[in-house]
Amino acid sequence: MHAQLEYPFPTLPAPGETLEVAPGVHWIRMTLPFALNHINLWLLDDGEGVAIVDTGYDLDSTREAWDAILARVGRPVTRIIVTHYHPDHLGLAQWLSERSGARVCMSHGEFLAGYAVWNGLPGYNETDMVAQFRRNGLDEARCQAFMTRGNAYRRGVPSLPPSYRRLYEDDRLAIGGREWRVITGRGHSPEHCSLYCAEAGVLISGDMLLPRISTNVSVFAVTPDDDPLGRFLASIRGFEQLPETSLVLPSHGSPFRNIGLRVAQLVEHHDARCTELLAACAEARSAGDVLSTLFPRELDTHQVMFAMGEAIAHLNHLEHKGDVRRIEGVDGIVRFVKSN
Numbered sequence: 351m352h353a354q355l356e357y358p359f360p361t362l363p364a365p366g367e368t369l370e371v372a373p374g375v376h377w378i379r380m381t382l383p384f385a386l387n388h389i390n391l392w393l394l395d396d397g398e399g400v401a402i403v404d405t406g407y408d409l410d411s412t413r414e415a416w417d418a419i420l421a422r423v424g425r426p427v428t429r430i431i432v433t434h435y436h437p438d439h440l441g442l443a444q445w446l447s448e449r450s451g452a453r454v455c456m457s458h459g460e461f462l463a464g465y466a467v468w469n470g471l472p473g474y475n476e477t478d479m480v481a482q483f484r485r486n487g488l489d490e491a492r493c494q495a496f497m498t499r500g501n502a503y504r505r506g507v508p509s510l511p512p513s514y515r516r517l518y519e520d521d522r523l524a525i526g527g528r529e530w531r532v533i534t535g536r537g538h539s540p541e542h543c544s545l546y547c548a549e550a551g552v553l554i555s556g557d558m559l560l561p562r563i564s565t566n567v568s569v570f571a572v573t574p575d576d577d578p579l580g581r582f583l584a585s586i587r588g589f590e591q592l593p594e595t596s597l598v599l600p601s602h603g604s605p606f607r608n609i610g611l612r613v614a615q616l617v618e619h620h621d622a623r624c625t626e627l628l629a630a631c632a633e634a635r636s637a638g639d640v641l642s643t644l645f646p647r648e649l650d651t652h653q654v655m656f657a658m659g660e661a662i663a664h665l666n667h668l669e670h671k672g673d674v675r676r677i678e679g680v681d682g683i684v685r686f687v688k689s690n
Contacts, residue, residue, distance in 0.1 A: 355561055356607040358597070366415040368393060368423075371605055372552050372597060374526050380406040380415060382438055384652060386563075389438045390601050392554055393419075395526040399428040402452070403545065403554055404601065405442040407506040412442060420450070427452040429515070431523075433556030434539040435464035437506025439601070444509040454511040455523075457534060459541030461514050466572075467503045468510055473572025476501065482571040483658050487636025487683050495651045502652075517543050533589075537582020538565045546592060553592060554599045558585060559612055561603040564619055568659020569666055579620060579667040586613050623664050624673075631674050634685040637661035 359377075363369035368376040374395035379388050392403040400423055406412040420427070427450035432440050434456075443454045466474040480496045521532040528549045535542040535558040545554040557565050567582045590610050598612070599605050606612070623644060630640050637658055641649075644664070645657045665686045668674040674686040 353611075354608070355612060357561075357604050358607065359605055362604070365411075366418045368419060371599065372550050374528075375550065375552055375599070377599070377605065378415075378419065380412050381409060382407055383409065385650070386602060388602065390599065390603075392599060393423070394530075396428045397526060399426040401429045401431060401525050402427055402446060403431045404433055404439045404556070405430065405446055407438045407441045408445075408508050413445070416442065416446065416449075426450065428525075430454045431517075431543070431545070432456040432460065433544065433554070433601070434542040435460040435467070436539065436557070437503055439556070440464055440510075441506045441508075444511045447511055453515050455515040455517055457517045457541035457543050460539060460543070461511075461516075463540050464507070464510055468501075468507060470501055473570065478571040479655070482569075482574060482662075483638075485682060485684055486658065486662055487638025487685070488641075488654075488658055489638060492651070492654055496655070499651070535582070535585035535588075537567050537578040537580075537585055542585075546596075550597075551593065551595060552597050552599060553589070553609070555589075555601070557601050558582075559589060559598055559609070559616075560600045561598070561606045561612060563602065564616060566656045566660060567663045568656060569662040570659070574662075575666065577663075577666050577670040579663045580670055583617060583620060586616055589613055620664070624668055627664050628668060628673055628688060631665075631668070631686050631688045634677050634679075634687040636683050636685045637665055639685075640665070 363377050363379045368378055371377050376393040378391040382389055391406055394401040430443050430446055430452050432443050447454050480493050484493050517532050519534040523530045528547050530545045530547045533544040533546055538557050542556055542558055544556050544558055567579050569576055590613050592609055594610050596609050597605055597607055598609055626643055627640055630643050641657055641661055644661055649657055669676055673689055675689050677685045
């Protein structure tokens with residue numbers, strides 16, 4: 351295993367431009383209105399047309415960039431593949447589908463999750479999220495900040511596809527005369543689809559493998575006792591079976607090589623987080639109590655949402671492993687204390 355990740359592309363694609371990173375594989379970089387200020391999207395040559403992988407968040411600048419790119423490409427869109435339901439990935443899928451006539455392709459879990467959040471179904475809406483955070487010890491001032499946001503998901507996803515082509519684990523997609531295998535991952539989202547092409551030596555990892563930051567892994571109100579971190583760690587260990595020389599195309603950050611090293615780094619990162627929390631839980635602690643342990647910096651409201659989800663995920667993971675036990679106090683707050 352190499353000592354560090356390799357970044358073969360020192361230059362980023364300019365706004366509204368594409369950069370070829372492998373034969374027939376083109377990198378696009380779009381703006382996001384968050385601290386994480388960009389997303390990588392991909393164009394794959396597909397015979398007389400092009401396939402799109404992920405679509406970007408609904409911004410005027412993103413629509414304009416897509417218009418410019420597709421006009422310059424001058425070929426029809428054959429399909430729109432969405433790795434998962436999060437707004438920076440699914441956001442403009444229906445708009446692009448209407449514009450191009452291409453079908454949206456995604457997994458069943460991601461399609462349904464998008465509809466659940468967009469429509470604010472029980473367990474997927476702001477009210478239930480805040481109730482979960484309050485029950486897990488988040489202070490009232492920060493809880494109230496969430497209640498003023500409304501359905502933030504709809505700001506990035508103006509509309510959803512009414513139908514789709516379903517992707518399954520281990521599906522083989524023929525794109526541009528090459529085979530791309532669907533690899534499903536869990537933990538970050540219900541049924542995230544990465545794409546691997548052995549012939550090209552390329553993995554489009556989506557959010558499952560990022561080079562410089564750790565993918566968000568959260569517990570949602572609909573499944574309060576879930577262990578998404580356990581599923582995430584199991585999913586990324588599956589990537590160790592791919593050749594070390596694979597070019598990984600992440601949704602955030604730059605393309606990189608040395609896939610096994612990155613998996614090891616992420617496993618080590620979450621192990622360290624769990625060790626910190628286990629020490630903190632010598633006395634009963636809620637997710638709100640340990641928020642500053644995991645994230646010792648100032649967080650805005652958007653970041654607090656992810657941070658609380660992560661804190662609950664790590665505590666739930668420790669409970670599933672038997673390292674801590676859950677205590678529900680008379681005050682209604684869920685706390686965890688070290689076992690034995």
